[in-house]
Amino acid sequence: MSDSTAARRPAKKQAVSREEGVAAFWRFSSDQRSLTELERLHQIKVGLPTDLIQVFRLAFDLQDRQLGALLNASMSTLERRRREQKNLDPVASERLDRVVAVSHLAEEIFETPVTATHWLSTPNKALGGTAPIMLCETEIGAKQVRRILQTLGWGGPV
Numbered sequence: 001m002s003d004s005t006a007a008r009r010p011a012k013k014q015a016v017s018r019e020e021g022v023a024a025f026w027r028f029s030s031d032q033r034s035l036t037e038l039e040r041l042h043q044i045k046v047g048l049p050t051d052l053i054q055v056f057r058l059a060f061d062l063q064d065r066q067l068g069a070l071l072n073a074s075m076s077t078l079e080r081r082r083r084e085q086k087n088l089d090p091v092a093s094e095r096l097d098r099v100v101a102v103s104h105l106a107e108e109i110f111e112t113p114v115t116a117t118h119w120l121s122t123p124n125k126a127l128g129g130t131a132p133i134m135l136c137e138t139e140i141g142a143k144q145v146r147r148i149l150q151t152l153g154w155g156g157p158v
Contacts (some may be wrong), residue, residue: 021058026113032100038109060121099136118124
């Protein structure tokens, strides 16, 4: 009895779906929500784990260019840090923390993580056609996103 080539090959690791990425992001986000500001600040200084990059990419359906811009790092740098099992730098960590904070507000407004993630990932006319997630690159942009979310929360037009 001979084994076929296919039977002898190790099973390929299946790609993680966007739904799994969204779920993983919200698990991380939920953990962050329970931290104090002092704990979050410490975490930013130490750096968040690079494993979050893939979760973040999947959850928000980001291309390399978008992810690099949002985290202020080249993809080669992010990949090197992941391979070397180094944490993200404080700038990228702070930006991820900012996205988590804005995501919590979006979840409060839209009532489900999936809907909040979709809204954050979709270009928005009120934000100049930019996806809200991309405005979280800066605090000023994140304030614009919060303003839109608060307006929606109060039932106002955007």
